[in-house]
Amino acid sequence: MAASPDKIYYMRIALGVIGGIIAGLVIAPEFDQGTSVGIAFAIAAVLFGISVAVAKKMARGLPREVQKKAGYDGIVPFIFMNIVFMVIVYTALHQGTVLK
Known part of the structure; x- marks a missing residue:
């Protein structure tokens, strides 16, 4: 049974x-800065x-147009949540050095 596009979207988040x-x-x-950006980009x-691989497997059994869209649906919230949580965690861990 195929997963709904909403599940794929929330999985990306x-x-x-x-x-x-x-x-x-x-x-x-x-x-x-270059090393930090490289690490963050590589992890992302x-x-x-x-x-993408998981979404394509989850979308099997759905209409063809939904399968094509499933590969990249949710990229914007993925990037946004990645950046937001990276900043929050980094700031929380290194508060003393950030505020100097």
Whole structure:
């Protein structure tokens, strides 16, 4: 049985949150900006790639147009949640260095 497009959308939001938390934990204040951006982008790209594969499997059995859309539906909330949670976690962990 195929999953609804809403489940795929919310799965992407959840993976964006997870990716943001991981990036916030991994990035250290000692890293320069290029390294930090590279790490954040790499984590997001890996999780989005995983979500594309999972979404395509979840969309099997749905109409063809929905299957095509499922691969990239929810990219904006994925990116937004990734950035928001990365900033929140990083700021919470490194408050003393951010406020100097």
